[in-house]
Amino acid sequence: MFDLHNRLAKFPRRALANYPTPLEPMPHLAAPTGSAIWIKRDDGIGPAMGGNKARKLEFLMADAVQRGARKVVTFGGLQSNHARMTAAVARQIGIEPHIFYFAKRPREMTGNLLLNAILDAKMHFIPFGGAGRNDLQFTNRLVRLLARMIVGNAYFIPVGGHTALGCLGYVIGAAEIHAQVQSLGLREVTIVTAVGTGGTLAGLLAGFALLDSPVRVLGIDIGKLWTNCPADIARLAGEICAMLGDRRAFTARAVPIIEDRYCGDVYGVPSPAGNAALRRVAECEGIFLDPIYTGKAMAGLLDLIAQGKFARDANVIFLHTGGSPGLFAFPEIIGRG
Numbered sequence: 302m303f304d305l306h307n308r309l310a311k312f313p314r315r316a317l318a319n320y321p322t323p324l325e326p327m328p329h330l331a332a333p334t335g336s337a338i339w340i341k342r343d344d345g346i347g348p349a350m351g352g353n354k355a356r357k358l359e360f361l362m363a364d365a366v367q368r369g370a371r372k373v374v375t376f377g378g379l380q381s382n383h384a385r386m387t388a389a390v391a392r393q394i395g396i397e398p399h400i401f402y403f404a405k406r407p408r409e410m411t412g413n414l415l416l417n418a419i420l421d422a423k424m425h426f427i428p429f430g431g432a433g434r435n436d437l438q439f440t441n442r443l444v445r446l447l448a449r450m451i452v453g454n455a456y457f458i459p460v461g462g463h464t465a466l467g468c469l470g471y472v473i474g475a476a477e478i479h480a481q482v483q484s485l486g487l488r489e490v491t492i493v494t495a496v497g498t499g500g501t502l503a504g505l506l507a508g509f510a511l512l513d514s515p516v517r518v519l520g521i522d523i524g525k526l527w528t529n530c531p532a533d534i535a536r537l538a539g540e541i542c543a544m545l546g547d548r549r550a551f552t553a554r555a556v557p558i559i560e561d562r563y564c565g566d567v568y569g570v571p572s573p574a575g576n577a578a579l580r581r582v583a584e585c586e587g588i589f590l591d592p593i594y595t596g597k598a599m600a601g602l603l604d605l606i607a608q609g610k611f612a613r614d615a616n617v618i619f620l621h622t623g624g625s626p627g628l629f630a631f632p633e634i635i636g637r638g
């Protein structure tokens with residue numbers, strides 16, 4: 302078998318959580334659907350209310366420390382969980398967090414913004430709508446430039462921790478899921494994840510491929526963040542494998558992602574279907590999803606199950622990537638949907 306453990310051990314890593322995260326059944330949610338639905342609890346990992354970014358930040362922040370960084374810069378949407386977790390980990394290791402937003406400073410600090418303020422993260426609001434381009438590389442270059450002018454020397458983390466180094470965290474996630482599935486003897490397994498920047502999906506794809514695992518993965522796009530998203534995820538998955546010494550290529554066509562269908566109107570704004578799905582999971586299982594990522598992805602998953610897209614004996618695992626602080630920014634969740 303591919304010696305993932307030793308290859309990963311070459312990269313500095315700062316542990317932020319205890320692994321493996323639980324894999325739990327969701328019997329009440331599953332009952333009316335006739336499918337077996339599980340949930341992988343990556344929502345609770347890491348500091349400051351946790352989430353999937355903990356796995357990426359373990360590698361990125363270890364790199365920042367190794368390079369002697371005194372400040373860290375990242376950016377995201379107003380309710381970015383990545384920004385909140387980056388700020389928290391930066392505080393934990395004693396470096397100054399700076400966050401850029403392409404939006405006006407909101408009148409009220411709610412949800413993740415409130416938590417950033419409590420962490421005394423330095424927030425920079427630049428109201429020109431992501432420079433009007435859905436181009437990941439362009440936006441990264443722009444923030445780097447702005448950060449150099451405004452913040453000075455700092456360790457830069459792209460939106461969502463979207464780098465091959467950060468995504469090694471989800472190669473470990475894939476190995477963890479593979480082992481849990483094996484020990485439970487589950488067959489016909491598909492793990493479903495929300496896709497924001499796509500790094501989580503890329504890490505899982507690379508990890509399952511390297512392990513030659515029968516576990517399939519499916520990404521549900523929650524926001525049309527970038528043009529050419531599948532091509533970018535394919536490139537990133539290839540880069541992740543290359544970092545681990547494996548030369549394999551992924552094609553955009555082979556990236557398992559459903560684009561557009563479950564995004565709602567726009568990234569960062571809850572959708573009625575997502576709100577309904579998150580309320581259903583709370584009512585059935587006592588688990589909070591979030592309105593921007595996991596609620597929309599769950600709406601997609603429940604719709605796909607209702608359409609009969611999974612085999613009857615399938616085991617579907619929903620990856621809970623976190624984000625519940627976002628709930629406190631959208632009280633309308635209980636009024637609509």
Ligand SMILES: Cc1ncc(COP(=O)(O)O)c(C=O)c1O
Pocket residue numbers: 352353381382383461495496497498499500501502591594595622623624
């Ligand atoms: C709660 C939550 N779920 C899912 C995602 C998507 O992860 P990725 O950017 O790796 O696609 C994010 C961040 O973007 C997130 O904050």
